[in-house]
Amino acid sequence: MSASVKAYDELITRLKKSALLRSCSAILEWDEQTYLPPAGAGHRADQLALMAGMFHQEATSPEIGDLLQELESASEWEADSIEQANIRESRHEYDRMTKLPRRLVEELSRVATLSHHAWVKARQENQFKDFLPWLEQMIDLKREQAAALGFHGQKAYDALLDEYEPGATSEMIEQAFSPLRNELVKLVAAIHDSGISPDVSILTRKYPVEKQREFSISAAEKIGFDFHSGRLDIAAHPFCTGIGPGDCRLTTRYDEHHFPGAFFGTLHEAGHGIYEQGLLKEYFGTPVGSSTSLGIHESQSRMWENLVGRSRSFWDCFYQSAQAQFPEALTNVTQEDFYRAINDVRPSYIRVEADEVTYNLHIMLRFELEQALIAGDLQPTDLETAWNEKFTEYFGITPDTPAHGCLQDVHWSAGLIGYFPTYALGNMYAAHFFNAANQELGGLDELISRGEFVPLKEWLNQKIHQQGKRYRANRLLEVVTGESLSHEPLVAQLSRKYSELYNL
Amino acid sequence: MSASVKAYDELITRLKKSALLRSCSAILEWDEQTYLPPAGAGHRADQLALMAGMFHQEATSPEIGDLLQELESASEWEADSIEQANIRESRHEYDRMTKLPRRLVEELSRVATLSHHAWVKARQENQFKDFLPWLEQMIDLKREQAAALGFHGQKAYDALLDEYEPGATSEMIEQAFSPLRNELVKLVAAIHDSGISPDVSILTRKYPVEKQREFSISAAEKIGFDFHSGRLDIAAHPFCTGIGPGDCRLTTRYDEHHFPGAFFGTLHEAGHGIYEQGLLKEYFGTPVGSSTSLGIHESQSRMWENLVGRSRSFWDCFYQSAQAQFPEALTNVTQEDFYRAINDVRPSYIRVEADEVTYNLHIMLRFELEQALIAGDLQPTDLETAWNEKFTEYFGITPDTPAHGCLQDVHWSAGLIGYFPTYALGNMYAAHFFNAANQELGGLDELISRGEFVPLKEWLNQKIHQQGKRYRANRLLEVVTGESLSHEPLVAQLSRKYSELYNL
Structure with a gap:
C-alpha cells in the first residue's frame, strides 16, 4: 500500500x-x-x-x-x-x-x-x-x-452562497435568473389576462387528517420512497433529514381543510428522501456519499412534487383512489377540475404557498435583496420599503403587512443568506433533468399515467444520487444532460403546461 | 475559593x-x-x-x-x-x-x-x-x-449486584428474602386452598387500543406524571428513560384484548417517570441528581402500579370513568368484580405476567440460581433442570417448555446478572415507604379514593426523589422511615389485602 x-x-x-x-x-x-x-x-x-x-x-x-x-x-x-x-x-x-x-x-x-x-x-x-x-x-x-472565508475578487455574497451551492457564483445565477424573470412576468400576466380562474374551493373541503396521512404515504411509497428505511412524521416546519444508511425521515403537517399542503409537501419531502436513500451506502460520511448541493437536492424534491405530482398523467393514475379516499370532498369533482385547481396560478404574498410559476419570482426578489444587503447597497432599515416596491413590480400587488412581506421567511433570522437562490436553481435543474430522463426513457408521461415510477427513480438514482459530490452541480448537469444551466427548459415546460390550461 | x-x-x-x-x-x-x-x-x-x-x-x-x-x-x-x-x-x-x-x-x-x-x-x-x-x-x-472489580472477601456475585444496588450484599438481601419466601409460599397456598377464583375473563374483552391509550395517559397524568416534560409511546419491551431535565419518556404496549397489560404497565413506568421528573434539575449529571439504585427506582414504579393502582380506593376514584371509556367491556361489571379480577393470584410460569404475591417468588428463584451460577455451584448445563425443580417446589407447577421456564427472561443473555433481586427489593422498599407516607400524611386510602395523589407524590418527591444518591438505599430507607429493610411491611400489606379478598 x-x-x-x-x-x-x-x-x-x-x-x-x-x-x-x-x-x-x-x-x-x-x-x-x-x-x-x-x-x-x-x-x-x-x-x-x-x-x-x-x-x-x-x-x-x-x-x-x-x-x-x-x-x-x-x-x-x-x-x-x-x-x-x-x-x-x-x-x-x-x-x-x-x-x-x-x-x-x-x-x-x-x-x-x-x-x-x-x-x-x-x-x-x-x-x-x-x-x-x-x-x-x-x-x-x-x-x-x-x-x-475569502472571495477572491468575486462578491462577498458568493462566499456565503458557496456554502449551499459549492462553486456557484451570483453572476452565473443571475445570467439564468434574468431571462427567467422576464419570461415568468410575461407568463403570469398572460394567465391573469386569460380571465380563467379555476375553482380552488374544492381543495379546502373536508379531507380527514388520517385519510390524508394514508394517501400521502401510499403516494410517497409508490414514487419510490422506501418506508423500510424511512418514516413520515408530523412537524410544524416540514423537512427531510437523511440520518444515515437505512434511515431517512420525512415530516409534513396536516390541515383538514387544505388538501395540497400535506400531499404535495409529502411528495416534495419524499423527493428529497429518495435522493438521500439513493446515495451509495458504502460511501456514507464521505463527499461522494453525500448530496451534491442544495440546488440539486431541490431539483429532486421539485421534480416529484411538480413535474410529476402536479402533472395530468400523475392524476390519471391517482385520481380514482383520491376520490375513494376522500368521497365527501371529491365524489362530484371531475379529474379535470381537480387538476386545474391544483395548478391554479395567481400572485400571492407567501412564498411557501405559491404556485409553480410565481414561485420563482418570490425567490428572485429575495436573491436580489440579500445580495444588496451583503454588498451594502441596501441598508437593513430600508428593507421593508425595498421589498414592497419590488414585490409590487413583480406581482402587481403590494404586501399588506410585514408578515406577508419581508418578515415571512425564517432564513435571514437564522443566518441563512445565500440559501434562497438554490430553490429556483432546483426548479431549473429539475427541468433539465426531466427532459433528459424523458428522452432517455421515452415518454415519461405515459409511464407516469400508468403508475410506473421505477424507471424515473432508477434513472435519477444512477445519474444523480449515486454520484454524490463526485461532480459539482453545473458539471453534474453537463455530464447527465450535456447541457449548461439555462432558463429555457423550465420556461418551455411552464409555457406548454399553462398555455394549455389557460388557453394562451 | x-x-x-x-x-x-x-x-x-x-x-x-x-x-x-x-x-x-x-x-x-x-x-x-x-x-x-x-x-x-x-x-x-x-x-x-x-x-x-x-x-x-x-x-x-x-x-x-x-x-x-x-x-x-x-x-x-x-x-x-x-x-x-x-x-x-x-x-x-x-x-x-x-x-x-x-x-x-x-x-x-x-x-x-x-x-x-x-x-x-x-x-x-x-x-x-x-x-x-x-x-x-x-x-x-x-x-x-x-x-x-474485586469483592473484598464477599461473594463474587456481590461485585455484580453492586452495579445495580450500590452497597447491597447478597447476604443482606437473603436475610430479607428468606422469611419473605416462607410467608409468601404460605400465602399462595392459603389462597389456592380458599377455592375462590375471580372471573378474569372480563379483562380480556374488547378494550380498543386508542381508548386504552387515552385512559392510561389520563391516569398517569392524574397520579403526577408531567406530560409537559414527558411522553408516552409504544415499544415492544416497555421501559422508562429519563433523558434529562424536562424530558422523561415512558413506553408501553397495547393488546386490544388484555386491559391490565398497558394500563398497569403505564402506571408502573409512570412511577419510574415521576421519580426521574422529581430529581433536582440543578444537580443533573451528578450523583445527587441521579436515582439512588434500581431497587429504590423499582419501589416507585411498584408503589404506583400495585399499592396505589391495584387498590380498592384507586378504583373508587377511577372505575366510573373506566366504565365510560370501555362501555362494551365493563357496563355490566361491578367495581368489586373488576377489583377482584385485577387482583387474581395464581401460580403462573411467566414473571412479567405474575400477580403481586407470586411475583416475588419468581425473583427469588432467579436470585438463587444466578448466585449459584456465579459461585460455580451450578453449572449452566444443569440450569434447566435446576430451574424446573425449584419452580415446582415454589409454585407447585412445572414449566412445560424452556420458553415458559429458564429461557423466558432477557437478562442473563444481556449480561444483567445481579439485576433480578432489585425487583423484589423494590417491592419491600415500596411497602416500607408506603407505610411511612400513610402515617405522615394520614389516611392514604382516603386521599386516593378521592383522587388526591398530590400529597403522596410530593412526599415521595421530597423524601426520596430529591435526595438522589445522597444516601445509599438502606441508609435512605432509615432516614425516611427509621426502619431497616425487612420483609414484614410487605408481608403485612399482602396478608391484609388478600385475606380480605380470599376470606383467609
Missing part, C-alpha cells in the same frame, strides 16, 4: 467518524422538531451544543489538514475519480470550517438563536422594526463571515 | 459533560425502541458504539481520578453533605469503570449482542441447548468481571 493510499484510508476513516457524530445530532434535531416534550427544549439545546462542539473538534482536527496536504501533493488520483472528488470536497469543507475563527462561529450561533426568537415575535406582532436590530447584527456577522 | 472547592467545581463540570453525552445516547436508544426504521438498525449500532466510546473516554479520564484524589484528601466536606455524596459516588462509578480492562468491556459487549440474538432464537424454538454455549461464555465473563 502506497503512503498516499494509506493517508487516503486514514482520511476516509476520520470523515466517517465525523459524519457518524453529525448523524447523532441529526436524530436529536429530528426529535426536537417531532417528539420533544416542551419542557425539554433547554436540555436539548445543551445536548446539541455539546455535540456541535465535538463535531467541530473532530472535523477541524489538524490531522485532517495534514492528510489533505499529503494527498494533494500526491499525483496518483485520476481526474473525476472518487478519490479525487473526496479529496477536493473534503478540502473545501475543511477550509470553510477552519477559516472561521471560533469567536465568529459562536457569535453567529448565539445571534442566530436570539435573532430567530426576535423574528418569531416580530412576525407575530407584524413589527419589522422589532426585528431590524437583529437583522443588522446578522448582516454584519455574515459580511464578516464572507471576509473570513 | 479554596483549592478543593475549585477542584469540586471542576469535577462537577466534568460529570455534567459526561452525563450530557450519555443523555444523547439515551435519545438514540429510545428512538431505537420506538421509531427507528427497520433498515436503520446497523447505522444505529454504529452511532451507539461511537457514543459509548466517547462517553467512556470522558468518564474515565485520568483528570477525574486526580480530582477525586485531591478532593478525598481534603477534609472540609460535612458528613451527609451533597458534596460528600457526589465525591463518594463519583469515586464508586469511576472505580467501577476504570477497573475493567478495555478488552473485557469490549468482549462483554460483543458477547452480549451475540448471546442476545442466540437467546431470541433459542426461546422462539424452545431449545435451551442452543442458548447454553452463550450462557456459559457469559457466566465466565461475568466471573472475570467480578474478579476485576
Whole structure:
C-alpha cells in the first residue's frame, strides 16, 4: 500500500467518524422538531451544543489538514475519480470550517438563536422594526463571515452562497435568473389576462387528517420512497433529514381543510428522501456519499412534487383512489377540475404557498435583496420599503403587512443568506433533468399515467444520487444532460403546461 | 475559593459533560425502541458504539481520578453533605469503570449482542441447548468481571449486584428474602386452598387500543406524571428513560384484548417517570441528581402500579370513568368484580405476567440460581433442570417448555446478572415507604379514593426523589422511615389485602 493510499484510508476513516457524530445530532434535531416534550427544549439545546462542539473538534482536527496536504501533493488520483472528488470536497469543507475563527462561529450561533426568537415575535406582532436590530447584527456577522472565508475578487455574497451551492457564483445565477424573470412576468400576466380562474374551493373541503396521512404515504411509497428505511412524521416546519444508511425521515403537517399542503409537501419531502436513500451506502460520511448541493437536492424534491405530482398523467393514475379516499370532498369533482385547481396560478404574498410559476419570482426578489444587503447597497432599515416596491413590480400587488412581506421567511433570522437562490436553481435543474430522463426513457408521461415510477427513480438514482459530490452541480448537469444551466427548459415546460390550461 | 472547592467545581463540570453525552445516547436508544426504521438498525449500532466510546473516554479520564484524589484528601466536606455524596459516588462509578480492562468491556459487549440474538432464537424454538454455549461464555465473563472489580472477601456475585444496588450484599438481601419466601409460599397456598377464583375473563374483552391509550395517559397524568416534560409511546419491551431535565419518556404496549397489560404497565413506568421528573434539575449529571439504585427506582414504579393502582380506593376514584371509556367491556361489571379480577393470584410460569404475591417468588428463584451460577455451584448445563425443580417446589407447577421456564427472561443473555433481586427489593422498599407516607400524611386510602395523589407524590418527591444518591438505599430507607429493610411491611400489606379478598 502506497503512503498516499494509506493517508487516503486514514482520511476516509476520520470523515466517517465525523459524519457518524453529525448523524447523532441529526436524530436529536429530528426529535426536537417531532417528539420533544416542551419542557425539554433547554436540555436539548445543551445536548446539541455539546455535540456541535465535538463535531467541530473532530472535523477541524489538524490531522485532517495534514492528510489533505499529503494527498494533494500526491499525483496518483485520476481526474473525476472518487478519490479525487473526496479529496477536493473534503478540502473545501475543511477550509470553510477552519477559516472561521471560533469567536465568529459562536457569535453567529448565539445571534442566530436570539435573532430567530426576535423574528418569531416580530412576525407575530407584524413589527419589522422589532426585528431590524437583529437583522443588522446578522448582516454584519455574515459580511464578516464572507471576509473570513475569502472571495477572491468575486462578491462577498458568493462566499456565503458557496456554502449551499459549492462553486456557484451570483453572476452565473443571475445570467439564468434574468431571462427567467422576464419570461415568468410575461407568463403570469398572460394567465391573469386569460380571465380563467379555476375553482380552488374544492381543495379546502373536508379531507380527514388520517385519510390524508394514508394517501400521502401510499403516494410517497409508490414514487419510490422506501418506508423500510424511512418514516413520515408530523412537524410544524416540514423537512427531510437523511440520518444515515437505512434511515431517512420525512415530516409534513396536516390541515383538514387544505388538501395540497400535506400531499404535495409529502411528495416534495419524499423527493428529497429518495435522493438521500439513493446515495451509495458504502460511501456514507464521505463527499461522494453525500448530496451534491442544495440546488440539486431541490431539483429532486421539485421534480416529484411538480413535474410529476402536479402533472395530468400523475392524476390519471391517482385520481380514482383520491376520490375513494376522500368521497365527501371529491365524489362530484371531475379529474379535470381537480387538476386545474391544483395548478391554479395567481400572485400571492407567501412564498411557501405559491404556485409553480410565481414561485420563482418570490425567490428572485429575495436573491436580489440579500445580495444588496451583503454588498451594502441596501441598508437593513430600508428593507421593508425595498421589498414592497419590488414585490409590487413583480406581482402587481403590494404586501399588506410585514408578515406577508419581508418578515415571512425564517432564513435571514437564522443566518441563512445565500440559501434562497438554490430553490429556483432546483426548479431549473429539475427541468433539465426531466427532459433528459424523458428522452432517455421515452415518454415519461405515459409511464407516469400508468403508475410506473421505477424507471424515473432508477434513472435519477444512477445519474444523480449515486454520484454524490463526485461532480459539482453545473458539471453534474453537463455530464447527465450535456447541457449548461439555462432558463429555457423550465420556461418551455411552464409555457406548454399553462398555455394549455389557460388557453394562451 | 479554596483549592478543593475549585477542584469540586471542576469535577462537577466534568460529570455534567459526561452525563450530557450519555443523555444523547439515551435519545438514540429510545428512538431505537420506538421509531427507528427497520433498515436503520446497523447505522444505529454504529452511532451507539461511537457514543459509548466517547462517553467512556470522558468518564474515565485520568483528570477525574486526580480530582477525586485531591478532593478525598481534603477534609472540609460535612458528613451527609451533597458534596460528600457526589465525591463518594463519583469515586464508586469511576472505580467501577476504570477497573475493567478495555478488552473485557469490549468482549462483554460483543458477547452480549451475540448471546442476545442466540437467546431470541433459542426461546422462539424452545431449545435451551442452543442458548447454553452463550450462557456459559457469559457466566465466565461475568466471573472475570467480578474478579476485576474485586469483592473484598464477599461473594463474587456481590461485585455484580453492586452495579445495580450500590452497597447491597447478597447476604443482606437473603436475610430479607428468606422469611419473605416462607410467608409468601404460605400465602399462595392459603389462597389456592380458599377455592375462590375471580372471573378474569372480563379483562380480556374488547378494550380498543386508542381508548386504552387515552385512559392510561389520563391516569398517569392524574397520579403526577408531567406530560409537559414527558411522553408516552409504544415499544415492544416497555421501559422508562429519563433523558434529562424536562424530558422523561415512558413506553408501553397495547393488546386490544388484555386491559391490565398497558394500563398497569403505564402506571408502573409512570412511577419510574415521576421519580426521574422529581430529581433536582440543578444537580443533573451528578450523583445527587441521579436515582439512588434500581431497587429504590423499582419501589416507585411498584408503589404506583400495585399499592396505589391495584387498590380498592384507586378504583373508587377511577372505575366510573373506566366504565365510560370501555362501555362494551365493563357496563355490566361491578367495581368489586373488576377489583377482584385485577387482583387474581395464581401460580403462573411467566414473571412479567405474575400477580403481586407470586411475583416475588419468581425473583427469588432467579436470585438463587444466578448466585449459584456465579459461585460455580451450578453449572449452566444443569440450569434447566435446576430451574424446573425449584419452580415446582415454589409454585407447585412445572414449566412445560424452556420458553415458559429458564429461557423466558432477557437478562442473563444481556449480561444483567445481579439485576433480578432489585425487583423484589423494590417491592419491600415500596411497602416500607408506603407505610411511612400513610402515617405522615394520614389516611392514604382516603386521599386516593378521592383522587388526591398530590400529597403522596410530593412526599415521595421530597423524601426520596430529591435526595438522589445522597444516601445509599438502606441508609435512605432509615432516614425516611427509621426502619431497616425487612420483609414484614410487605408481608403485612399482602396478608391484609388478600385475606380480605380470599376470606383467609
